[in-house]
Amino acid sequence: MTNLPEQLSNRQFEKYCALVYQECGIKLNEEKRSLLNARIAKRLRLLDVSPGRYYDMILADPHECACFIDAVSTNHTYFFRESASFKYISADCTAIWCAACSSGEEPYSLAAHCLSLGGAPAILATDISGNCLEKARMGIYPGQSVQNIPEALLKRYFQKGINRWTGTIRVKAELRQRIIFRKFNLLKDPLPDQGFDVIFCRNVMIYFDTPTKERVVARLGRVLNSGGYFMIGGAESLSGLKHPFTYIAPSVYRKP
Numbered sequence: 001m002t003n004l005p006e007q008l009s010n011r012q013f014e015k016y017c018a019l020v021y022q023e024c025g026i027k028l029n030e031e032k033r034s035l036l037n038a039r040i041a042k043r044l045r046l047l048d049v050s051p052g053r054y055y056d057m058i059l060a061d062p063h064e065c066a067c068f069i070d071a072v073s074t075n076h077t078y079f080f081r082e083s084a085s086f087k088y089i090s091a092d093c094t095a096i097w098c099a100a101c102s103s104g105e106e107p108y109s110l111a112a113h114c115l116s117l118g119g120a121p122a123i124l125a126t127d128i129s130g131n132c133l134e135k136a137r138m139g140i141y142p143g144q145s146v147q148n149i150p151e152a153l154l155k156r157y158f159q160k161g162i163n164r165w166t167g168t169i170r171v172k173a174e175l176r177q178r179i180i181f182r183k184f185n186l187l188k189d190p191l192p193d194q195g196f197d198v199i200f201c202r203n204v205m206i207y208f209d210t211p212t213k214e215r216v217v218a219r220l221g222r223v224l225n226s227g228g229y230f231m232i233g234g235a236e237s238l239s240g241l242k243h244p245f246t247y248i249a250p251s252v253y254r255k256p
């Protein structure tokens, strides 16, 4: 076993930050240093390599690059997070893109909301993190994660685990069938061919700098139908950015 340094050197920290920025647009600053250290250290221990060697491995191997992105991305989410904006989705909405869906709580919340209105939209749910998408596809969550789900929707669209699944809840097939989960990097991957009535891109641009935000918003705007809604997170804003939307309410924009 190699004796690994506890901390990245300044030079290594800068190189890794530049790599995170290049791969996923996330701007890490000095405050995130200990977080990056801790997350990389785990991977270094597992692979028994030095930070320098690990950096080269990421560049050379797309699988390791994906593991690195999984390790450094922040995936916090929960059911019915900031659900005030759901009221803009009507029953006749047919296509929704949830463009940084983390482990799936957001698109499942959207699916439950739409079905309860009598709607039946196709939902594309994407994220850069393969680990998150795996969890999302399973649709199984800790029992305590249901606390924000409205009672009626919880009863109708979720089931309690039994036997070895006791203490968990599972999303029923009726919701799971509405959603296609795919890996998608907001910065680089080719856009879907279809147009969407609503795009959610919430609590991810907060990690991006202004040019990256503008690029991502412009890209997503290309596949939003005219009259469609663009939703961002409560702590995010498009003010001061070049963008093609009309402001409707906090976190809610619309394509003219």
Ligand SMILES: C[S@@+](CC[C@H](N)C(=O)[O-])C[C@H]1O[C@@H](n2cnc3c(N)ncnc32)[C@H](O)[C@@H]1O
Pocket (backbone or CB within 6 Å): 023, 024, 025, 026, 073, 074, 075, 076, 077, 078, 081, 099, 100, 101, 102, 103, 106, 126, 127, 128, 129, 132, 184, 185, 186, 187, 201, 202, 203, 204, 233
């Ligand atoms: C904090 S979570 C937000 C999840 C959800 N939208 C919500 O609001 O609860 C941010 C997600 O953005 C994803 N992400 C970060 N950079 C990305 C990129 N360049 N392309 C796609 N997804 C990205 C992360 O993997 C993470 O799952």
